[in-house]
């Protein structure tokens with residue numbers, strides 16, 4: 577099994593769902609106050625806080641140093657709301673994946689769930705894909721559809737999406753990490 581690092585910026589519900597299924601060796605976080613840090617502490621998973629005040633090239637070099645110290649072989653972005661630069665992409669070529677809460681290529685970027693809800697689509701979903709230099713672009717690995725009913729609010733739709741994310745991401749990661 578390849579050694580996994582999860583990158584996250586926010587609540588970290590996906591981080592925790594992954595950690596319950598797969599051994600996570602390290603968390604990388606760019607927001608000192610993010611709730612995901614508390615989850616890492618509770619789950620006793622080491623974490624690294626990135627100093628993003630530096631130029632991207634420099635803080636990504638810091639990240640790579642940490643990843644190497646922990647013997648990391650694969651990266652899963654889980655709500656890491658920052659572009660991955662050339663430095664990290666070159667060091668971990670084809671070894672970074674992301675989860676996005678829409679059926680890409682629709683509704684990329686921030687607030688994918690709200691974008692789909694506001695647009696009025698009847699089917700939305702989630703996408704796990706390889707990461708390239710774009711925002712939520714890169715080869716798609718797996719998708720799952722989620723129906724939007726007339727009764728759904730943004731809140732109920734968000735709950736359904738997150739539930740699917742928590743199931744799908746660790747399943748996809750397990751398959752990739754054993755190869």
Ligand code: GAR
Pocket residue numbers: 584585586587588589590591654655656675676677684685686687688712738741
């Ligand atoms: C997830 O819904 C994930 O798909 C999304 O951020 C959320 C993080 O939630 N990612 C993106 O929008 C990437 N563009 P979490 O912190 O509770 O795991």
